[in-house]
Amino acid sequence: MRVRRNSTQMNARNSTVSSWRIPLSDINYGPEEEAAVLRVLRSKWLSMGSEVQAFEKEFAEMVGCKHAFAITNATAGLHLALKVLGVGPGDEVIQPAMNFVAAANMTVAVGATPVFADIVALDEPTIDPAAIERCITPRTKAVIVMHYGGYLCRMGDISAICRGRGIAIIEDACHAVGARYTDDAGRSPSGRMAGDLGDVSAFSFFANKNLVTGEGGMIATNRDDLAKTIKLLRSHGMTTLTWDRHEGHANSYDVVMNGLNYRLDELHAALGRVQLQKLDRNNSRRLKLTREYWNNLKDLRGWVLPFSAARQQGAGHLMCLVAPDASTKTSVVDGLRSVGVQTSMHYPTITSFEVFKSQARMVPLSDAFSNRSFTLPMFPTLQVDDVKFIAECIGKATH
């Protein structure tokens, strides 16, 4: 009934897959992405070539970070991050209980133990520095932070806690591609970006993220020692790549570590480069829509709008809200579904999953957030009228 998109926009999800009137997320692809993929197909060089190299360089520049390596996905990036930091059996890795499960799974994959910390508050569902401090033991080797929804963790406090104790910081920056860091007073003196604030960071380019290639990701670091090992581990521990040999830089190779294969291919890298060009514009649009949501929802009594009072800008990855209680959430989500508005929830508390029950700790805020929060449609081609419509529906379902 409302025309929401211009017809030049390729829109696979909406035209073929989704029957939602307003889906949760949507991809902002156009003729540029099609041209980029065609360029690679016609070149007949499909993996780890000039597109990957250019994507890595351009991405590192955007983050302001010395090294960036294109990888198959962010889960691989978290695995690599833990491995290059030497995290293994007997080590503990403090991380948020409110996160996607990848970081916790990768912690177990390297033989270490995840220690789940609570969030700051319902309106700031990122890991609480004070909770990190309480979780530290002599076995603590690393802290994983996750910039929930694209809004940065309290990195000033977290760095101060970790630095003196020799604890490494891994950023799960999957939500925060292109988010600018502001200190706890709201200043952005250094102009630093998410992914440039710890020892090593992982980004995801999965289909519902801010920069989309389908599958795909990036691992970034300023540390030369880590970069060298990441490069080896990403490709079988081999000292040269097929590309180097193709280019005539090398004839042979040695294997100096038991590596993995987490390489990205040229098609995904080419898509990533186009999406990187659009990132700033797309993120600004997301933030504009987010403010529109906040404006339209701010008078709901008993509801919490995470990050709406925050000083920082963020990347506007998720539009999240917290209902007064779980039953109100259920009735509002049902109401939205009945008019074709898709919602989701990010996330069930990790300690609620079967495989992590034995690591359960008291994380009351994460549990409350998990029970009462849900996420609304958020993507760059969403329209302001859609936001108003959704806010109206929420208002009606609440009364």
Ligand SMILES: *Cc1c(COP(=O)(O)O)cnc(C)c1O
């Ligand atoms: C998407 C996501 C991941 C996993 O990314 P993949 O690229 O799918 O492996 C990990 N952590 C967070 C917070 C995410 O949102």
